[in-house]
Structure formats: C-alpha cells, structure tokens
Amino acid sequence: MNIHVKNNIFWVGKRDWEVEHFHGKEFKMQRGTSYNSYLIREEKNVLIDTVDFRFRSDFVKNLSEEIDVKNIDAIVINHAEEDHAGALAELMALIPGTPIYCTANGVDSINGHHHHPEWNFKVVSTGDSLDIGNGKKLIFVETPMLHWPDSMMTYMTEDAVLFSNDAFGQHYCDEHLFNDEVDQQELFDQCQRYFSNILTPFARLVTAKIHEILGFNLPLSMIATSHGVVWRDNPVQIVERYLAWAADYQEDRITLFYDAMSSNTRMMADAIAQGIRETDPRVAVKVYNLSTHDKNEIITSCFRSKGILVGSSTMNNVMMPKVAGMLEEITGLRFRNKRASAFGSFGWTGGAVDRVATRLQDAGFEMAIALKIKWRPDLSSLEACREHGRRIAREWALSPVPAADSAAAKIAAAAPVSSRDDGMTEAERSGSQKMICTVCQWVYDPYEGETGQKAASGTPWEAVPDDFLCPGCSLGKSVFDPYEG
Numbered sequence: 001m002n003i004h005v006k007n008n009i010f011w012v013g014k015r016d017w018e019v020e021h022f023h024g025k026e027f028k029m030q031r032g033t034s035y036n037s038y039l040i041r042e043e044k045n046v047l048i049d050t051v052d053f054r055f056r057s058d059f060v061k062n063l064s065e066e067i068d069v070k071n072i073d074a075i076v077i078n079h080a081e082e083d084h085a086g087a088l089a090e091l092m093a094l095i096p097g098t099p100i101y102c103t104a105n106g107v108d109s110i111n112g113h114h115h116h117p118e119w120n121f122k123v124v125s126t127g128d129s130l131d132i133g134n135g136k137k138l139i140f141v142e143t144p145m146l147h148w149p150d151s152m153m154t155y156m157t158e159d160a161v162l163f164s165n166d167a168f169g170q171h172y173c174d175e176h177l178f179n180d181e182v183d184q185q186e187l188f189d190q191c192q193r194y195f196s197n198i199l200t201p202f203a204r205l206v207t208a209k210i211h212e213i214l215g216f217n218l219p220l221s222m223i224a225t226s227h228g229v230v231w232r233d234n235p236v237q238i239v240e241r242y243l244a245w246a247a248d249y250q251e252d253r254i255t256l257f258y259d260a261m262s263s264n265t266r267m268m269a270d271a272i273a274q275g276i277r278e279t280d281p282r283v284a285v286k287v288y289n290l291s292t293h294d295k296n297e298i299i300t301s302c303f304r305s306k307g308i309l310v311g312s313s314t315m316n317n318v319m320m321p322k323v324a325g326m327l328e329e330i331t332g333l334r335f336r337n338k339r340a341s342a343f344g345s346f347g348w349t350g351g352a353v354d355r356v357a358t359r360l361q362d363a364g365f366e367m368a369i370a371l372k373i374k375w376r377p378d379l380s381s382l383e384a385c386r387e388h389g390r391r392i393a394r395e396w397a398l399s400p401v402p403a404a405d406s407a408a409a410k411i412a413a414a415a416p417v418s419s420r421d422d423g424m425t426e427a428e429r430s431g432s433q434k435m436i437c438t439v440c441q442w443v444y445d446p447y448e449g450e451t452g453q454k455a456a457s458g459t460p461w462e463a464v465p466d467d468f469l470c471p472g473c474s475l476g477k478s479v480f481d482p483y484e485g
Contacts, residue, residue, distance in 0.1 A: 001062060002039070002066050003177050005038065005161070005177075005222070005224065005230060006159055006161060006221070006222060006232075007159055008040060008041045008042055008134075009038055009039075009040050009041075009156070009159065009161060009224075010038065010039045010040075010041070010066070011036060011037070011038060011177055011230070012037050012038065012039045012047075012059075012062065012063055012066055013034055013035050013036040013037040013038075013051055014034065014035045014037075014051040014052065014055045014058065014059060015032070015034050015173050016032055016033050016034065016035065016052065016055070016173060017032045017173055018032065029171045031171065031172045031173055031174075031186065031190055032171070032172070032173030033171040033172065033173055033227050033228070034172075034173050034227055034228060035049075035050075035051035035052045035055065035083055035084070035086075035226070035227070036049070036169075036224065036225060036226050036227060036228075036230075037049045037050050037051055037059070037063075038163060038224055039063070039066060039067065040132060040138075040156070041067070042132045042133045042134045042136055043132060043133020043134055044073040044074060044130075044131075044132040044133050045067060045071055045072050045073050045074075046072070046073060046074045046075070046076060046130070046132055046138065047063075047072055047074075047075045047076070047091075048075075048076045048078065048154060048163050048224075049076070049077060049078055049079070049084050049085065049163075049226060050084065050085055050086060050087035050088050050091060051083075051084075051086060051087050052082060052083040052086045052087075053082040053083075053086030053087070054086070055086070055087065056086055056087035056089075056090045056091075057090060059087040059090075059091075060087060060090050060091050060094070063091070069091065069094050069095055070094070070095055072095060072098055073098070073099075073132075074098065074099050074100075074101060074122075074130060074132075075088070075091075075098055075099070075100045075101070076100075076101045076102070076130075076138065076140075076154050076163075077100055077101070077102040077106055077110060078102075078151065078152050078153060078154060078163060078165040078226065079106075079148060079150060079151050079152075079165050079166065079226065080102070080106055080109035080110045080112075080113060080148070080150050081109075081148065082113060083226075083227075084165075084226055085110060085113065085114075088100075088110065088114060089114045089116065092116065092119060096119070097120055098120065099120045099121075099122045100119055100120060100121050100122065101122045101124050101130060101138075101140070102121065102122075102123070102124070102150065102152070103123065103124060103125070103140075103142055103144075103150050103151075103152050104123050104125075105144065105148075105149040105150035106123075106150040106152070107121045107123060108150070109148070109149075109150040110150075124140040124152070125140070125142060126140065126141050126142045127139070127140070127141075128140050132156075134158075135158060136156060136157050136158045136159065137156075137157045138154050138155070138156055138157075139154070139155045139156075139157065140152055140153075140154055140155075141153045141154070141155065141212075141213060143165065143167065143205075143209050144205075145202050145205050146165070146166065146167055146199070146202055146205055146206060146209060147166055147198060147199055147201075147202055151165055151166065152165065153165050153167070153213070155218060157218075159221065159222075160218065160219040160220055160221040160222070161221060161222045161223075161224055162213075162220060162222070162223050162224065162235075163224045164223050164224065164225050164226070165225075165226050166198070166199075166225075166226055166227065167199075167206070167209075167225070167242070168191075168223050168225050168231065168238045168239070168242065169194065169225035169226055169227040169228045170187065170190040170191045170193070170194045170225075170227060170228040170229070171190060171193075171194060171227055171228065172186070172187060172190040172227070172228040172229065173228075174229070176229075177229065177230050178229060178230050178231075178232045178233070179229040179230065179231045179232065179233055179235075179238075180232065180233035181229075182229060187228075187229060188241075190228065191228075191238065191241065192241075192245070192300060192303075192304070193296060193297075193300045194227075194228075195242065195245050195303075196245070196299060196300045196302075196303030196304070196333075197296050197299050197300065197333075200303060200333045200334065200335065201332060201333055201334045203245070203246040203247075203248075203334075203336070204246070206242055206243075206245075206246040207243060207246045207247065210239060210242060210243060210246075214239075220235055220236065221235070222235055223235040223238065223239075245303075248336040248337035249303065249304070249337075250304070250305065250306040250337055250338060251284070251304045251305065251306065252282055252283050252284065252306065252398050253283065253284040253285075253286065253301070253304050253305040253306060254276055254283055254284070254285050254286070254305055254306065254307050254308070254309065254392070254393075254396065255286045255287075255288070255298070255301040255302050255304075255305040255307075255308045255309070256269050256272060256273055256285070256286070256287045256288070256308070256309040256310075256311065257287075257288040257289070257290050257293075257298050257302075257308070257309075257310060257311070257326070258288075258289065258290060258310065258311030258312060258323070258343075258344070259289070259290040259291050259311075259312055259313070259320040259322045259323050260289075260311070260312070260313045260320070260344075260345070261313050261315060261320070262313070262345075262376075263376075264313060264345035264373070264375070264376050264377060265311045265312065265313045265343070265344050265345045266289065267345075267376070267377050267382065267385075268311060268343055268344070268345060268371070268373055268377060268382075268385045269287050269309075269311050269343070270287065271377070271382045271383075271385035271386050271389065272309060272343065272371075272385050272386070272388055272389040272392070273285045273287050273389060274386055274389060275385065275386035275387060275388060275389020275390040275391075275392070275393065276389040276390070276392055276393040277389075278386075278389075278390070279389070279390040279393035279394060279401060280393040280394075280397055280401045282401075283393065286301045286305075288301070290320075290322045290323060290326060291322055295326065295329075298326070299329070299330070299333065302330065302335065302338075303333075303335065305338065306337075306338060306339065306396055306398065307338055307339035307340060307341070307365075307368075307392070307396045308338065308339075308340050308341075308360075308365070309340070309341045309342070309343060309392070310323065310326075310327065310340065310341075310342055310343075310356050310360060311323075311342070311343045311344045311356075312342075312344045312352040312353070312356055313344055313345050313346065313352060314344065314345075314346040314347070314348075314349060314351050314352035314353070315352070317348075317349050317351035317352075317441050318351055318352060318355055319344075319351075319352040319355050319356050319359075320352070323352075323356065324359075327356065327359045327360065327363065330363055331359070331362065331363040334363075334364065335363070335364070335365070336364065338365055338366070339365060339366045339367070339368060339395075339396055340360040340361075340363075340365035340366070340367055340368070341357075341360075341367065341368040341369065341370060341371070341388075341392060342354075342356035342357040342360060342370040342371075343370060343371040343372070343373075343385075343388070344356070344371075344372060344373075345372070345373045345374070345375065345376070345377065346372060346373075346374055346375075347374070347375060348442065348471070348472040349437075349441050349442040349443075349472040351441050353370050353371070353372045354370070356370075357370045368391075368392060368395060368396075369391075371384070371385065371388045373385070432446045432460035432461060432462075433446075433460075433461060433482050433483070434446065434461075434482075434483040435461045435480040435481065435482060435483055436480065436481055436482075436483035437470045437472055437475065437479055437480055438479050438480070438481055441472070442470050442471060442472030443483050444461060444464070444480065444483075446458065446459060446460050446461060450464075450468070450471065452471075453465065453467075453468050453469065455468065461480070464477065
C-alpha cells in the first residue's frame with residue numbers, strides 16, 4: 001500500500017497502532033506512531049529510509065508490490081536507528097550493490113546495527129546533492145545531534161519537499177497522513193510531548209540548524225517527517241513552533257510532582273498549590289503523583305512551566321527512588337530559564353528535601369527556599385505550606401500580582417514556618433556551630449534548639465545536656481560532628 005504525497009513521491013511506510021514505548025520503556029506513546037518511508041520515482045528511483053526492524057519483512061514485501069526492488073537506484077538513510085533503518089539488511093539482501101547515501105557518522109551507525117561494511121556507502125556532507133533526473137536533485141543537510149550524531153535531512157528541489165528525519169515529527173498514528181486531516185489538538189499535544197521529552201537537550205542546536213536551513217532561502221511546500229504527519233498545510237507553522245520551544249520556552253504554569261510513602265507529602269503539595277492559586281489565579285498549577293502519573297506527561301508539563309516544585313518523603317535519609325530517577329532524567333534534558341523548589345515531609349530526619357534541592361540546583365534551576373514538615377501536617381503546618389505557595393507565586397510571577405489579602409497575611413505571619421523558612425539570613429541564624437548526627441544525619445540547629453530535651457532555642461551545642469539523645473536515631477552526643485552544609 002502506498003499513499004501519494006506529491007507528484008512522484010509516495011509514502012511506503014508502516015503504521016504502528018499498538019506500540020506503547022520508545023527508547024526502551026522511557027517514552028510512553030499515547031497515540032501509537034508511524035514509520036515513514038518514501039519512494040521517489042523520477043528518472044532515478046530513490047528510497048528514503050525504511051521502517052522499524054519489527055516490520056522489516058512486511059515492508060520489503062509491500063515495497064516489492066510497488067516497484068521491482070532491483071529498479072531502486074539509491075537508498076537515502078537520514079538516520080540509522082532501528083525505527084528508521086530497521087529493514088535495511090533485509091532489503092539489501094535483495095539488492096546488495098545499491099548505493100546508500102548517509103553521513104560519515106551514518107556509516108558507523110549503520111555498521112554498528114547491521115555489520116555489513118561491504119555495502120556501497122556514499123558519504124555526504126551538507127550541500128552535497130544527488131541528481132535524480134527530470135531537473136530535480138536531492139540536497140543533503142547534516143543535522144548532527146538532532147538527535148543522533150548521524151542525523152541528516154534531505155531536500156528535494158522543484159517539489160520543495162524537506163524529508164526532515166525526526167525533526168518536526170511526533171509519535172502519532174492516524175489513518176490520515178497529512179497535518180490538515182487530523183485532530184489539531186491531538187497533533188500539537190504530541191508534537192510538544194515529542195520535543196520536550198526527546199529534543200529539549202538539543203534546543204540550542206535546533207535553533208542554529210533551523211536558521212542555517214532557512215538561510216538557504218529554499219522554497220518549502222511540504223515537510224515529510226520520519227514519524228507522524230506530513231506537513232503540507234502551512235508547513236512553516238511547525239518550524240515556528242520549534243523556534244519558540246527551543247528559545248528557553250516557558251508558560252505561566254507551575255508544575256508540582258512528588259512521591260511519598262504516606263499522604264503527608266501529598267497534603268503538602270495540595271496546600272502549596274492552593275497557596276499559589278489564591279495568590280495568582282492566572283497561573284496554571286499542575287500537581288502529579290509520580291508513582292501513578294505518566295512520566296512523559298509530567299516532563300512535558302515541566303517543559304511548559306516557568307518553575308517546578310519537587311516533593312519527596314524521606315526514606316533511609318534519602319529521596320524516594322522514583323523522584324531520584326525523574327531528577328536524573330530532568331538533569332539530562334537540560335531545561336533552561338526555569339525555577340525550582342523542594343519540599344517534603346519526614347519523620348526521623350529530613351535528608352530527602354536537601355538532596356532534592358541539591359539535585360535541582362545541579363540541574364541548572366534557579367532555586368527558591370525549600371520546605372520541610374515533620375510528620376503529618378497539622379493545621380498550622382498546612383498553613384505554612386499555603387504561605388510557601390503564596391511566596392512562590394509572588395517570586396515567580398511573570399508580571400506583578402495583587403497584594404496578598406490582609407487576613408491571609410496575618411494568618412501566615414502567625415503560622416510556624418518549617419526548616420530554614422523564617423526569612424532570616426544565615427548570619428542572623430548562626431548563633432553557633434550546627435551539629436550533624438553521623439548515623440542518621442539529623443542536624444541540631446542552635447537557633448531552633450530541642451526544647452523536649454532541655455535545649456531551648458538559642459542553646460549552643462556546648463550547653464546541650466550530656467544526656468541529650470538524637471531525635472532521629474536515639475544515640476548520644478558522641479556521634480555528632482560539626483555540620484558543614
């Protein structure tokens with residue numbers, strides 16, 4: 001089966017309605033995907049890309065019904081991942097001498113997947129071309145790291161079609177091939193999901209490469225992607241979206257996500273979100289439980305946000321494993337122009353929040369003060385969470401917000417504020433050396449003291465009674481060392 005794209009260009013790809021994951025299990029697909037392969041039938045017959053490895057036999061069989069494969073004069077591989085070039089070995093077994101046009105990195109990648117160094121590789125660079133007859137050429141444009149080192153695009157003159165590889169695509173399967181035939185909300189949701197989860201780390205390269213291609217001043221009638229729709233109706237619209245998304249994109253949105261062993265951290269998340277909403281109703285506030293929500297939806301929301309709040313209860317004095325995994329992924333995505341804050345509940349000690357805050361700072365976020373609550377939040381603690389949300393809303397506002405309601409301000413002023421959230425500078429707080437338990441990492445702060453053990457607020461460590469027991473692990477003063485954090 002083929003679909004006519006334009007003039008002598010035909011889609012000969014494969015729809016995959018059932019696929020659920022990409023990149024192992026890391027990207028969850030919501031609408032399936034397509035593997036787009038194109039057959040050009042000019043004086044020379046040229047195949048651009050193949051399909052996923054799982055459909056290699058069906059692809060070759062179906063292609064053989066469209067054309068005697070021995071009449072294929074050239075194969076262009078824009079990208080060597082198995083969802084693009086997975087059927088190459090099966091096809092080359094029938095036409096072993098057919099030239100394969102790809103980048104130098106493409107040769108390495110294709111051989112790495114298929115182990116056929118004897119194939120007839122034709123290495124191309126940006127600006128190289130292939131005359132396909134009838135006054136038409138294919139012009140090659142290298143696009144390294146969008147999103148692999150071997151990636152390139154191919155432009156067909158006269159017909160003005162850009163075979164764009166992964167750029168401008170989306171994991172989206174539909175009976176229709178063209179962008180003007182499908183549900184527009186679904187389409188652009190999947191475009192943004194694809195960009196934010198896969199291409200965000202390369203945003204700077206996206207901008208530079210798009211401007212390079214636009215600098216060629218080539219007419220553009222269609223963008224034929226490797227996944228999803230072919231852009232025939234105003235194809236520039238997706239180019240403009242990419243330029244916006246690649247430019248340190250943010251909306252007036254704040255995303256909170258968390259994981260917890262009980263409902264304590266969830267209660268904090270809800271209260272913080274309430275504080276943000278009541279202070280600045282213009283902000284879209286999204287709250288996700290990391291254990292139950294689609295991870296890629298959360299990442300997409302983070303990409304759209306001006307700031308994120310990450311919550312974790314403390315387990316073994318570190319953050320919850322799913323939170324750690326998500327922060328590792330977010331670090332790799334290299335988001336820019338975003339703020340962050342950490343929060344969470346704890347019982348014995350609160351090490352998770354400190355670790356979350358450090359990881360977010362390492363990932364390049366502009367940090368706001370963190371918030372800890374011990375045990376299950378009571379009414380005053382929940383008000384402290386709401387006030388934290390109010391403060392976040394004011395500090396992260398994209399434009400001035402109205403002054404806080406006076407009654408709410410009075411309540412907030414009367415509410416106890418958790419760890420380090422009292423508005424004082426470190427110089428004002430540091431009456432003497434803080435001490436840390438080397439066993440459970442609980443920190444004694446002289447400013448706060450430990451009134452339950454005859455250590456009033458302001459009591460230096462030297463004056464703490466000798467029978468003092470660590471609230472975290474019940475060991476004595478001998479296990480404490482000076483805290484340098």
